[in-house]
Amino acid sequence: MPDVLQLPGFVNAHSHAFQRALRGRAEGGDFWAWRETMLELARGQTPAQVRHQYAVVYAEMRAAGYTAVGEFHYLGLPEAEAAVEAAAEAGVELVLLYVAYGRGGIERFRQESVAAYLRDLERLRLSGVRVGVAPHSVRACPRDWLEELGRYAAAEGLPLHVHADEQPREIEECLAEHGLRPIELLADCGCLGPRTTVVHATHADGAELGLIRASSSRVCACPTTEANLADGFVPVERLLHRSIGLCIGSDSNVRIDPFEELRELDGIARRQSGRRDVLTVDALLSIGSDEGAASLGIDAWPEIEIDTTHPQLRGAAEPLFALVAGCSADVVL
Numbered sequence: 351m352p353d354v355l356q357l358p359g360f361v362n363a364h365s366h367a368f369q370r371a372l373r374g375r376a377e378g379g380d381f382w383a384w385r386e387t388m389l390e391l392a393r394g395q396t397p398a399q400v401r402h403q404y405a406v407v408y409a410e411m412r413a414a415g416y417t418a419v420g421e422f423h424y425l426g427l428p429e430a431e432a433a434v435e436a437a438a439e440a441g442v443e444l445v446l447l448y449v450a451y452g453r454g455g456i457e458r459f460r461q462e463s464v465a466a467y468l469r470d471l472e473r474l475r476l477s478g479v480r481v482g483v484a485p486h487s488v489r490a491c492p493r494d495w496l497e498e499l500g501r502y503a504a505a506e507g508l509p510l511h512v513h514a515d516e517q518p519r520e521i522e523e524c525l526a527e528h529g530l531r532p533i534e535l536l537a538d539c540g541c542l543g544p545r546t547t548v549v550h551a552t553h554a555d556g557a558e559l560g561l562i563r564a565s566s567s568r569v570c571a572c573p574t575t576e577a578n579l580a581d582g583f584v585p586v587e588r589l590l591h592r593s594i595g596l597c598i599g600s601d602s603n604v605r606i607d608p609f610e611e612l613r614e615l616d617g618i619a620r621r622q623s624g625r626r627d628v629l630t631v632d633a634l635l636s637i638g639s640d641e642g643a644a645s646l647g648i649d650a651w652p653e654i655e656i657d658t659t660h661p662q663l664r665g666a667a668e669p670l671f672a673l674v675a676g677c678s679a680d681v682v683l
C-alpha cells in the first residue's frame with residue numbers, strides 16, 4: 351500500500367467563519383437563544399478582525415482537507431473583501447455567497463433594497479470575486495426580494511444558496527405570512543433551479559422535497575452544526591430516494607472535519623433506516639467533494655493527500671472504507 355492516498359479535496363459548501371469563535375461559549379438554551387449570542391458576536395465584527403480570524407479558520411479548514419469553501423456572508427461589503435483576502439492567504443478556493451437581508455436580524459446585515467444588494471454583488475463580481483446569490487432565508491427576505499433574486503441568479507447563471515426549514519418555528523411563521531412552507535415559497539418565487547442549494551431542509555415535508563427534486567436543486571446538510579443547534583435530523587434516505595444531490599457544510603464551524611460531517615450523515619441514514627448500505631463510500635466521498643463543487647459552481651479545486659501510515663489507517667485493508675468509517679481529519683497531510 352502506498353504511503354499516501356490522493357483524493358479530491360473536500361468542498362465545504364456552507365460556512366460562517368466568524369461563528370468559529372462561538373464554540374464552547376454558546377451552550378444552553380435552544381436555537382433561538384444561540385442566535386442571540388451569535389448576533390452579538392456578529393454585531394462587533396470589523397474588516398480587520400475578519401481578515402485575521404478568517405485566515406486562521408480557513409487555514410484550519412485547509413489542514414482538515416477542505417480545499418474550497420462557500421462563505422455564506424452577511425457581515426457587509428468591506429468584510430466580504432476581507433474574507434476574500436483571508437481565503438487567498440490560506441490557499442482555499444472561495445465562493446462568496448453574498449447574503450441579501452431585507453428585514454429582521456441586526457441593522458448591519460440589511461441592505462435598503464434589492465437594488466442596493468445587487469450593486470454590492472456586482473461590485474464584488476467586477477473585482478474578480480467568485481460569488482453566489484444568497485437570500486438569507488424566507489424570514490429575512492420578503493417575497494418581492496426573493497422574486498428579484500431568483501430572476502437575477504437565473505439570468506446570470508449564478509449559484510443561489512438559501513437557508514430553509516432548519517427549525518419548525520421558521521416554517522410556522524412562513525405558513526402564517528404566506529400560506530406556504532418555506533421551500534414552497536422559494537419555488538413560487540423562482541428561487542429553485544439546478545444552481546440552487548437549499549441549506550438544511552431538515553424539516554422539509556414530502557411536497558417540499560418533491561419541489562427540490564423537480565427543479566434539480568440540491569441540499570446542503572451541515573450535520574455537526576445541526577446536532578449542536580438541536581435542529582433535527584437531515585432526512586438522508588428520503589433525499590437519496592428522490593435522487594436529490596447532497597453536499598456538506600461546516601456551517602457554524604463548531605467542528606471542522608469533513609470526515610465527521612460525512613460520518614454523521616451516514617450514521618443518521620443507518621439509524622433512520624436500520625440498514626448499513628444506504629450510502630456507499632463512493633457516494634459519501636462524492637457528497638464531500640464534487641457535489642459541493644457543483645453546488646458552488648466551481649470545476650477545479652486542489653486535491654489532498656491522506657497519510658496511510660497514520661495510526662488511524664495503519665493496517666487497514668480498505669483504506670477508503672476505513673477513512674470514512676473511522677478517521678478524523680488528522681490523517682490529512
Ligand SMILES: [Zn+2]
Nearest residue numbers: 366422513601
Ligand atoms: Zn448557515
